[in-house]
Amino acid sequence: MQTNFSLAQLADPHVAESEKILRKCVHCGFCTATCPTYVTLGNELDSPRGRIYLIKDMLENGRPADKEIVTHIDRCLSCLACMTTCPSGVNYMHLVDHARAHIEETYKRPLLDRLTRAMLAFVLPYPARFRAALKLAKLGKPFIGLFERLPALKPLSAMLRLAPASIPSASPMASPGIHAGQGTKRGRVAILTGCAQSVLDPAINETTIALLNRLGVEVVVPQGEACCGALVHHMGREAAALASARQNVDAWTRAIDQGGLDAIVITASGCGTAIKDYGFMLRLDPAYADKAAKVSALAKDITEYLSGLDLPEPVRKPGTVVAYHSACSMQHGQKITRQPKELLAKAGFVVREPREGHLCCGSAGTYNILQPEISAKLRDRKVKNIEATGAEIVATGNIGCITQIASAAKLPVVHTVKLLDWAYGGPRPDGVSEAELVAAE
Ligand code: SF4
Numbered sequence: 064m065q066t067n068f069s070l071a072q073l074a075d076p077h078v079a080e081s082e083k084i085l086r087k088c089v090h091c092g093f094c095t096a097t098c099p100t101y102v103t104l105g106n107e108l109d110s111p112r113g114r115i116y117l118i119k120d121m122l123e124n125g126r127p128a129d130k131e132i133v134t135h136i137d138r139c140l141s142c143l144a145c146m147t148t149c150p151s152g153v154n155y156m157h158l159v160d161h162a163r164a165h166i167e168e169t170y171k172r173p174l175l176d177r178l179t180r181a182m183l184a185f186v187l188p189y190p191a192r193f194r195a196a197l198k199l200a201k202l203g204k205p206f207i208g209l210f211e212r213l214p215a216l217k218p219l220s221a222m223l224r225l226a227p228a229s230i231p232s233a234s235p236m237a238s239p240g241i242h243a244g245q246g247t248k249r250g251r252v253a254i255l256t257g258c259a260q261s262v263l264d265p266a267i268n269e270t271t272i273a274l275l276n277r278l279g280v281e282v283v284v285p286q287g288e289a290c291c292g293a294l295v296h297h298m299g300r301e302a303a304a305l306a307s308a309r310q311n312v313d314a315w316t317r318a319i320d321q322g323g324l325d326a327i328v329i330t331a332s333g334c335g336t337a338i339k340d341y342g343f344m345l346r347l348d349p350a351y352a353d354k355a356a357k358v359s360a361l362a363k364d365i366t367e368y369l370s371g372l373d374l375p376e377p378v379r380k381p382g383t384v385v386a387y388h389s390a391c392s393m394q395h396g397q398k399i400t401r402q403p404k405e406l407l408a409k410a411g412f413v414v415r416e417p418r419e420g421h422l423c424c425g426s427a428g429t430y431n432i433l434q435p436e437i438s439a440k441l442r443d444r445k446v447k448n449i450e451a452t453g454a455e456i457v458a459t460g461n462i463g464c465i466t467q468i469a470s471a472a473k474l475p476v477v478h479t480v481k482l483l484d485w486a487y488g489g490p491r492p493d494g495v496s497e498a499e500l501v502a503a504e
Pocket residue numbers: 097098099100101109110111114138139140141142143144145146155
């Protein structure tokens with residue numbers, strides 16, 4: 064694509080980066096077919112190619128964002144299906160991240176939208192605040208129907224709908240410390256404790272630590288970890304995202320200095336995509352660029368890490384059918400497609416992949432709160448495809464997808480690591496019965 068940026072504009076490294084990305088796009092439109100918003104809404108401006116044109120026009124003309132571009136960029140899920148499809152290697156993720164930061168700097172949203180976004184950024188990345196908000200949400204649940212009738216309050220009703228009926232207690236294993244491996248030491252990793260996941264399902268990391276320990280891997284929960292920053296990054300709050308990234312880079316660098324790390328294990332693929340991008344996000348900061356690149360290189364999804372270990376034979380023989388839902392951040396963001404399915408199969412599960420596996424479930428960070436209507440359409444489409452597999456259980460590797468799919472599916476939705484842990488001798492995952500775990504003879 065031809066671009067017309069001035070030399071003065073290109074002196075801004077963010078603009079220069081976006082210009083490089085724009086020049087790679089050859090307008091072919093292959094990406095439109097796999098874009099969930101284009102598939103759902105049928106509008107070119109809600110396709111990757113349409114958004115790329117809008118972003119180009121805004122940046123080239125040095126214009127502040129306007130209502131039209133905000134509407135179409137806000138509808139983008141950042142699912143990155145377009146990056147998987149694009150034959151020209153267009154880095155849509157970095158382009159849309161730049162556009163979102165530009166929108167945040169130059170566009171004044173309506174008051175309620177500003178308040179909703181400020182509240183999400185204030186609450187979600189902080190487990191104590193999020194836990195308190197979920198308790199409050201219980202009081203608001205009876206008013207969901209009322210809020211839903213008022214268009215401006217739809218995000219609030221979406222939030223209340225997603226809030227779980229009960230909130231698990233905080234996990235003592237999330238506190239900073241070292242969990243020693245059993246038997247011969249096979250590795251040493253740090254684990255990201257995370258924010259929303261640690262409140263909604265602390266058992267995911269507990270299970271991960273227990274499984275890794277049984278396999279002989281020492282797990283460090285470093286002092287001073289923060290939210291990965293993805294939630295605020297996707298809202299265009301670049302300074303807050305970079306502050307989280309720096310805090311984590313500091314925490315993991317200390318852990319590396321204190322005993323070395325083979326990996327930084329992440330159990331939410333949305334966080335993994337963000338952390339693997341720290342090297343890029345902090346490339347312009349001389350104090351952090353090298354450390355951030357090192358952290359990104361060490362970041363591994365739990366299934367990626369487990370695939371590199373020589374796993375023993377599973378203790379149990381499940382044989383049950385599992386529908387594997389590949390989160391967008393897993394398959395498009397991190398290009399991890401094979402490992403989770405192979406691990407489940409090796410553990411004795413029969414793995415089925417739902418149709419249209421490339422399409423997002425509509426969770427996408429805060430998307431299911433900020434764009435509840437499109438999100439619900441995508442969720443229902445996803446659940447229909449999952450249920451058509453005839454599976455007993457759904458496995459996936461991202462807490463956002465677990466919450467989203469479980470809000471409409473009739474079958475249990477669990478993190479992949481919980482099924483693996485059970486097959487290798489761990490306890491039965493909560494919410495899944497023995498009958499669902501073991502196939503009838
Ligand atoms: S990130 Fe997803 S929703 Fe956004 S343009 Fe790409 S495919 Fe479409």
